[in-house]
Every structure is written in structure tokens, then in C-alpha cells.
Amino acid sequence: MSDMTSTADEAIIEATLDLLAEGSTIETLSIEAIAARAGVGKATIYRRWPGKEALLLDALRRLKGIVPQPAGHSVRDDLVQLVGAVGRHIDPRAAKIMPCLVPEVNRSPENYRLYQTIIEPRRHLMREVLRRxxxxxxxxxxxxxxxxxALLTGPMLMQRMLRWHPELDERVLPERIVDGVLEGMRPR
Amino acid sequence: MSDMTSTADEAIIEATLDLLAEGSTIETLSIEAIAARAGVGKATIYRRWPGKEALLLDALRRLKGIVPQPAGHSVRDDLVQLVGAVGRHIDPRAAKIMPCLVPEVNRSPENYRLYQTIIEPRRHLMREVLRRxxxxxxxxxxxxxxxxxALLTGPMLMQRMLRWHPELDERVLPERIVDGVLEGMRPR
DNA sequence: ACGATACGAGACGGTTCCGTATCGAAAAGA
DNA sequence: TCTTTTCGATACGGAACCGTCTCGTATCGT
Structure with a gap:
């Protein structure tokens, strides 16, 4: 093939994400199933990754969206944009996959640290907007x-991850959250 | 034994909760492990439950705390109490177990409905306080x-489930959340 | 004291997945 | 074109569990 960058790598990672998005949990996910789905021999997978752990790490890295760049007009609008980006990713499969990772984050301090590393840039962005x-x-x-x-991101993530409040409309929620937190619940 | 109510049932359910709290996920959890931990034959488990699913349901039922009764003095104090009860249960093991259930809730509509049934009474309580x-x-x-x-419960649950914001102190958080949402972020 | 029952322990065949090894076909490089 | 990798597929032994079944023992009601 003239396409240099390893069709096999791509197929394996895509198969992994597909299986996760279809409902496989991380433990249920087997190398054998990935190989079958990708149309690839198991050995081909082991030739590239030492095990499931490493493969998953590479696969999940692909899901990480771009850190949004706030417009910088009003603090309110920037916050709406940032809150809307909480828990949202480029890949639609991410919505199904993310909740599966919650138990892993709490399992080991290492995973927790990794998770914090990923979300820290987004958090930093919001912190700056608030300070501004x-x-x-x-x-x-x-x-x-x-x-x-916490007030801004908590409700949004809760809703994205497990539709905690079934009545809420996810599309207008960022606005509602930001305005609600901005103005407060007490009468003015 | 004079203690009537089935020592075996108790031991099996306790073993299940223990294993979950120690880091077993739901799929990893095996009947064999439960039996071994409970000091019980596998047949004894199958004699009482048709399978892992049913056993888990019974075990998790035990974790469900009592719905708190707000004092009814001020709305602010009642909210602090209710927010403090979000994601908190009688059993300390629940803190480790709850995150494992997140993927299950999203897996099937049936599980989602079951979950909503469990939390609805607490939500009803908070709704009433807000209306008051x-x-x-x-x-x-x-x-x-x-x-x-959503503004009140989201941040609390997020913190309890995956320590989303490492810097926050969980003990004073309910007060901070309620006061923050009450007063809002805009200057008055 | 004795028969019925419930128990723990674990053997059993069956399934799934692991990680490794092998092999012929296909691709790539010289 | 001929050699050298790399690939897919698949066989393999080992491990973990499944759900069933069978032991020999302990407990309990009468």
C-alpha cells in the first residue's frame, strides 16, 4: 500500500473504540474480540502493544477532544462555551465510553493522576476566565x-454521564447552569 | 444457632459487598470468589439466587441509606443537609461501590429506570424544599x-464519585455549594 | 436418638480468553 | 525477479469461572 501509516494500527484502535461504544466494559473487552472485529490476527496486536492496558491508553488518547478556546467577549459567554464543552468530545462514541472509565479512575492512584492530567488544561482555562x-x-x-x-462543571458532567435529571434538556443546559450560578437563587 | 435469620445469607451478601468495595468490578466479581470469601459452597449461593444479577440486586439494596428528613427551619439549612446526603450512604463501602454502577446505569434502560426509582424519593424531598x-x-x-x-446535587455527586476537584474539602462542601448557588457569582 | 435437611467442599465438563508459536500467502525491498 | 518481512489465521496449553452434582458432615425438629 502507498498509505504509509499502518492500516492495521488504525483498524485495531477503531475496533477497540467500536466495541467499547457498543457496550463492552473494559474487563469484558478481549484481545480476541478486538482482533476479530479488526480483521487482524491476535499476534498483530501483541506485536504492537504489550497488552490490553497499553492498547486502551492509545485508543482513549484518540478520543480526547481539542481544548476549546474561549472567545473572550463576556465572561458569561465564555463560561457558557466552556460548560458546554464539559464531557463533550469530538468522537460521538466518547459519550458511551466515558462512563465506563469512572470505576477505573477510582481504582488506582495512577489512573486518577492520569485522569487529572487530561482534564487539567480545561480546568485551567475555566479558572482563568473566572479570575478575569x-x-x-x-x-x-x-x-x-x-x-x-465545581458549581459550573458538576451539573453538566452529571447530566452527560448519567442523565441524572431526566427532565433536563441537555442542549440549553449550559446556558441555564451559567445563568443560574451567576444570578443565584435568592431574590435580588 | 438461636440466631434464626440465615447466617449464610448474611455472609454471602457481606462477602459480595466486601469484594466490590475492595475493587472488584461487577463483571470481575465471580460467584466462586464470593463463595470462597463467605466460607460457603457455591451451591448454597445458587440455592438462594438464580444468578449473579439477582444476588447483586439484593446486596445493593442493603446499601441504600435512609431518606433524610429535613429539619424545616430555614430553606438554606435544609438544603445544606440534603446536599450533604447526596451520594452518602449508611455503609462506608458504598463510596467505593457506587462508581462501579455508573456504567451499568447507562447500559440498559431497565437499569436506568431502577436507578431513577431509587433516587426519586430524595429528589422529591429537595424539590419540596425548593418550592417552599x-x-x-x-x-x-x-x-x-x-x-x-442539578446545580445543587451535581457538584456534590461529582466530588463524591471521582474527586473531580482535588483541592475541595468534602466536609465543608455542602455549605459552600448551597451558599454559592444561593448568592450567585455576580456582585450584589 | 434418629431421620430429614441444609451445609462446606470440591470434582466435573464446558466455555472463554490469555499469550505464544507456526505456517502459507501477500507485500516490500533489492 | 528473488529474498525478506509482515500479515491473517489458527492451533495450542494454561487459567479462570460457569452452573451442576455428589459427597460426607453438622444441625435441627420431634
């Missing part, structure tokens, strides 16, 4: 930035 | 109750 809001006076001066981030 | 707040004027008249519940 404090400086500009759009947000209250005594704002606790860490708590504020 | 609207009537009494403690909360704004145009409050969207469903969104408000």
Missing part, C-alpha cells in the same frame, strides 16, 4: 474559584 | 426548580 471576571468586576470579588468551578 | 423557599420568598419567584436541583 473577578478582575473586571463581572464576578464578585470574594469568589471562591475552586468552588465556582 | 419560593413560596416563603427565601428563593426567587421565577426559580427553575429542576435546574436548581
Amino acid at each position: 471576571g473577578v478582575r473586571s468586576g463581572e464576578l464578585r470579588a470574594d469568589l471562591d474559584v475552586e468552588v465556582a468551578m | 423557599g419560593v413560596r416563603s420568598g427565601e428563593l426567587r419567584a421565577d426559580l427553575d426548580v429542576e435546574v436548581a436541583m
Whole structure:
């Protein structure tokens, strides 16, 4: 083939993501099933990855979306954009796969650290927007930035991961969350 | 033994919860392991439950805590209490076990419905407190109750399930969440 | 004290997956 | 074109569990 970059690698990783998206959990996922789905011999997989763990890491890396770049007009609009990006990825399969990873994150400190490494850039972005809001006076001066981030991202992720509140519409939710947290529940 | 109520049942269910709390996922969990841990023959398990699924259902039922009864003094204090109860259970093992169930909830509509059935009473409670707040004027008249519940419970559950924000102290978090959402992020 | 019952332990055949090894066909390089 | 890799497929032994079944023992009601 003139296509240099290893058709086999691609097929194996695609098969892995497909199987995960179809409902396989991480333990259920077997090398044999991946090989069959990819139309590849098992040996071909073992020739490239030492085991399931390493293959999964490579496969999941592919799902990681691009860190969004906030427009920078108003703090409110930037927050809506960032909250809308929470738990959303380029690949539609990610929505099915992400919840499967929750148990893994809590299983070992190593996985926890890896997870934190992945989401830290996005968190950093939101922290900066919040600080900007404090400086500009759009947000209250005594704002606790860490708590504020929890208030903004928690509800969105909860909804994306397990539709915690069945009545909520996911599309308008980012706006509702941001405005709700901005204005508060007390009468003004 | 004078203790009537089936020592074996108890031992089997306890062993199941123990193994889950120690890091077994639901698929990894084997009847053989449960039997060994409980000091029980496999047949004894199959004599009481048709399979792993049914046993798990019974075991998890044991974890479900009591629905808290809000004191009813101020809406703010009631909310702090309810938010503090989100994702908390009588059994300390529940903290380790709950995240393992996230993938199951998304796997089948049946599991999703079961999950909703379990949390609905708690959600109802919070809805009532919020409505009371609207009537009494403690909360704004145009409050969207469903969104408000997401704002309050989402951050707490996120933190309990996967320590999403490593810097946050879980003990004071309910207060911080409630006050944050009550007052909002805009300057007053 | 004795028969009925429930128990633990574990053997059993069957299934699935592991990771390795082999082999002929196809591709790539010289 | 001929050699050298790389590939797919598949066989293999080993491991873990499945759900059933059979032991010999302990417990319990009467």
C-alpha cells in the first residue's frame, strides 16, 4: 500500500473504540474480540502493544477532544462555551465510553493522576476566565474559584454521564447552569 | 444457632459487598470468589439466587441509606443537609461501590429506570424544599426548580464519585455549594 | 436418638480468553 | 525477479469461572 501509516494500527484502535461504544466494559473487552472485529490476527496486536492496558491508553488518547478556546467577549459567554464543552468530545462514541472509565479512575492512584492530567488544561482555562471576571468586576470579588468551578462543571458532567435529571434538556443546559450560578437563587 | 435469620445469607451478601468495595468490578466479581470469601459452597449461593444479577440486586439494596428528613427551619439549612446526603450512604463501602454502577446505569434502560426509582424519593424531598423557599420568598419567584436541583446535587455527586476537584474539602462542601448557588457569582 | 435437611467442599465438563508459536500467502525491498 | 518481512489465521496449553452434582458432615425438629 502507498498509505504509509499502518492500516492495521488504525483498524485495531477503531475496533477497540467500536466495541467499547457498543457496550463492552473494559474487563469484558478481549484481545480476541478486538482482533476479530479488526480483521487482524491476535499476534498483530501483541506485536504492537504489550497488552490490553497499553492498547486502551492509545485508543482513549484518540478520543480526547481539542481544548476549546474561549472567545473572550463576556465572561458569561465564555463560561457558557466552556460548560458546554464539559464531557463533550469530538468522537460521538466518547459519550458511551466515558462512563465506563469512572470505576477505573477510582481504582488506582495512577489512573486518577492520569485522569487529572487530561482534564487539567480545561480546568485551567475555566479558572482563568473566572479570575478575569473577578478582575473586571463581572464576578464578585470574594469568589471562591475552586468552588465556582465545581458549581459550573458538576451539573453538566452529571447530566452527560448519567442523565441524572431526566427532565433536563441537555442542549440549553449550559446556558441555564451559567445563568443560574451567576444570578443565584435568592431574590435580588 | 438461636440466631434464626440465615447466617449464610448474611455472609454471602457481606462477602459480595466486601469484594466490590475492595475493587472488584461487577463483571470481575465471580460467584466462586464470593463463595470462597463467605466460607460457603457455591451451591448454597445458587440455592438462594438464580444468578449473579439477582444476588447483586439484593446486596445493593442493603446499601441504600435512609431518606433524610429535613429539619424545616430555614430553606438554606435544609438544603445544606440534603446536599450533604447526596451520594452518602449508611455503609462506608458504598463510596467505593457506587462508581462501579455508573456504567451499568447507562447500559440498559431497565437499569436506568431502577436507578431513577431509587433516587426519586430524595429528589422529591429537595424539590419540596425548593418550592417552599419560593413560596416563603427565601428563593426567587421565577426559580427553575429542576435546574436548581442539578446545580445543587451535581457538584456534590461529582466530588463524591471521582474527586473531580482535588483541592475541595468534602466536609465543608455542602455549605459552600448551597451558599454559592444561593448568592450567585455576580456582585450584589 | 434418629431421620430429614441444609451445609462446606470440591470434582466435573464446558466455555472463554490469555499469550505464544507456526505456517502459507501477500507485500516490500533489492 | 528473488529474498525478506509482515500479515491473517489458527492451533495450542494454561487459567479462570460457569452452573451442576455428589459427597460426607453438622444441625435441627420431634
